[in-house]
Amino acid sequence: MHHGLIVSSYGRQFIVEYQGQQYNAVTKGKKTEFVVGDQVKLNLINDQQVQILELIPRENLIYRSDQNRSKIIASNLDQIIIVIAIKPNFNQNFLDSCLICAESSEIKPLILINKMDLPESTEFAKKIQQLYGQELGYSILELSAVDNCQQLAPYLNGKRNLLIGQSGVGKSTITNQVFPKANARTAEITKYETSGSHTTTNAALYHIATDTDLIDCPGLQEFGLFHLEITEFAEYFPDLRNYLGKCKFSNCLHLNEPNCAITAAVKTGLIQAHRYAFYKRIAESYKLKKCY
């Protein structure tokens, strides 16, 4: 039996790497729920094609989802690098959602503040360092993909890394800097090809060293969390976690219940208001959907 690695996906098409060669993959039967990072068992058809027979169990899998459907993004990861930048439009909820995604899959996140060459980034980075570094304890790296991307290399070493972030933050630029052979499409190139659309079309995994991989994935504007359970949701917030178990009701959802340790901590400023607002917004949307 041969084992391969899914290195790219285009819609329902997959590219599988087997013994250093890339093959177009056909899947067996209807089940085509594979994703970049998956290890699969396969049959060789010819020197260009393989047939995927079966998925080898994943160590982890990350999703995003909205009310209607969830979409798998990548699997078997060691680190999620959340790329943020003041331009084109920083969305704090997106950052919070990515952090929850990393926490819920027990994958270590690294927040990468890109575009530090822009003067307005200094103030922005200071605020992020305060809120997410000092208060929440996340690792943060500041750089400019166009000036000094080499700083990133030691953070990638020995890991399979996923770059996620809103469209336009610089993920493909970073990918090309770290691994020029990737030739990933950046906004400039995509603009030529598809008149104004800023998204790359597929996720792709690059081997930047023998034990180091980088996955660049299509631009995302939303990062839904509907696949998570409301009762577990607060555990994915390092700032709410310490208060769990201290509320009057053991099944407290920390919304309007009396004697709730979390809402009390929000009132005294021990929990940042914006983080609780984010928690509340998602928790309430779960309630609407699942009728808790």
Ligand SMILES: Nc1nc2c(ncn2[C@@H]2O[C@H](COP(=O)(O)OP(=O)(O)O)[C@@H](O)[C@H]2O)c(=O)[nH]1
């Ligand atoms: N000023 C500045 N612009 C950058 C930097 N990194 C990327 N960009 C620009 O930001 C735009 C979006 O980059 P791209 O890599 O396509 O973003 P992606 O959608 O996250 O893959 C492009 O115009 C890049 O040239 C940076 O460090 N500084």
Ligand SMILES: [Mg+2]
């Ligand atoms: Mg891109």
Ligand SMILES: [Zn+2]
């Ligand atoms: Zn509570």
